[in-house]
Amino acid sequence: MRAFGWLILILSVLGLIVASNVFFVVRQSQQAIVLEVGRPVRLINAPGSAGKPGPDEAGLHMKIPIYQQVEIIDKRNMGLDIEGIEVLASDQRRLRVDAFVRWRINDPLRYYQRFRTEDAAESQLMRITTSAIREVLGDVPVPEIVSGQRAQLMGRIRQSVNTGLAADGIDIIDVRIRQADLPTEVAEGVYNRMRTARLQEAQRIRSEGEERARLIRAQAEREKTVIEAQAREQSSIIRGEGDAKASETYATAYNKDPEFFRFQRALIACETAIQEGTQVIVGPQSLGICDQFFDSARSAGAPR
Template sequence: MRAFRWLILIVSVVGLIVVFNVFYVVRQSQQAIVLQVGRPVALINEPGKDEAGLHMKIPIVQQVEIIDKRNLGLDIEGIDVLAADQRRLRVDAFVRWRIKDPLQYYQRFRREEAAQSQLNRITTSAIREVLGDVPVPEIVSGQRAQLMGRIRASVNAGLAKDGIDIIDVRVRQADLPGEVAEGVYNRMRTARLQEAQRIRSEGEEKARLIRATAEREKTVIEAQAREQSSKIRGEGDAKASETYALAYSKDPEFFRFQRALIACEASIQEGTQVIVGPKSLGICDDFLDSARTAGVPR
């Protein structure tokens, strides 16, 4: 009875070993290479196929290498770049990539760490080559999309035979190294101050021109206004003289009498003893004599 139990136990253990060595699972996010004595004999769930699930292999003779099928990411930091304007930048970038040919990938790298090392080297070289052809302003705020496209194409070309496809390359950050940032800032500050002074000088010059033009126009307008005023006043005086002459010609005696009264009024100051007036005013003579006699100083 005890021997039978030991037999059942041994058969169970052997069965579990066989199960674990015969069956394997490939997830939806994975792809597998079946190796027989180190030589690839089958690809499971490679890109473009849906073969995820439970699979079988020959125990001991065959082995299975699981490879990621998802999009992978790689951060690359601290890339020193010498731009076309001879200024240095420190660039941080990231790469999105995937394994498009698992067999080529396995034969070339075997492990993901080796693939990342190669990807890091080729991407760093491509970034330095592409960004080194343009000045810093183009890298920081210029045609960055076109530059990233050139970098992606260059990296893809460098990994064409390695079974890797580059989905995207992006510059996450581009900064001046600390040792030169202060000098660049001071140069930029000086340039901006010079630009501000130039704009201020141009503004003052334009202001002087505007004031001079306004003053000249003011002088012209005032002269035209005085000329117009004198012309209108002369026309008014001429019209008044014409009116007086016309009125006088209608009744000369009445107007002589009126002018005498006006002269008397202008010549006499009330309350004075001395009266200054014309020697003979005709109709006003009697009035003037009476005023001279009646004048009492106050």
């Protein structure tokens, strides 16, 4: 009975060993290459092409023990940090650049034939990316790298790296410069020149604004002078028309009753000349009805 138990245990262990060599699991984030004596014969859960997803073959698979081997390759997007790249810009100043590359394996068969391991792939990727960064950034001056057309430069670097790895089964998704530092003494000079350039630009804009303000004020003054002259002219015309209308009205009234008009004018003259309590020395003569008012005024102003 004890011997039978040992037999079952031995068979179970052998079964587990055989199963572990026959069955293997490919996860959703993985792809696998089945090899026969080192020669690739089957690809499992491969990525798609031309923007189309590949077949979903994740799960449990079988292989022939010993005769067949399986290489598991990552299917996800991967990242690689590249630090301390020495770059000589077109203005002969040095930069220390830190970059980040995001990449993926789009042809696992070519990738395996070229690199075999992820470390070898990253080493090649680092060399090509470093060379592309030095080549692209070496064509532009430091101000363009620090604060200029960063996106266009990154696009050129990405294209250059993709071209260098096109036959290796690797697709470069993005390349980014995380940091571009100048030596302290160089950085201070660059930033001072940039600040001076910005101040000059601000002064130019301010001067243009002041000149524009002067032109606007001069135009406003001219318009004001014209409006005032037109207003004075219009006022003179209206006043003249009013005076003419008044003269016409007086003339019409006088012609209707000359005696009444003369009487009214005499009353106005008397009212202007007579002041109560004062003696009138000189007064109009032969005003007819007004003579009695002057007589009263003279008697009222005589000393008592």
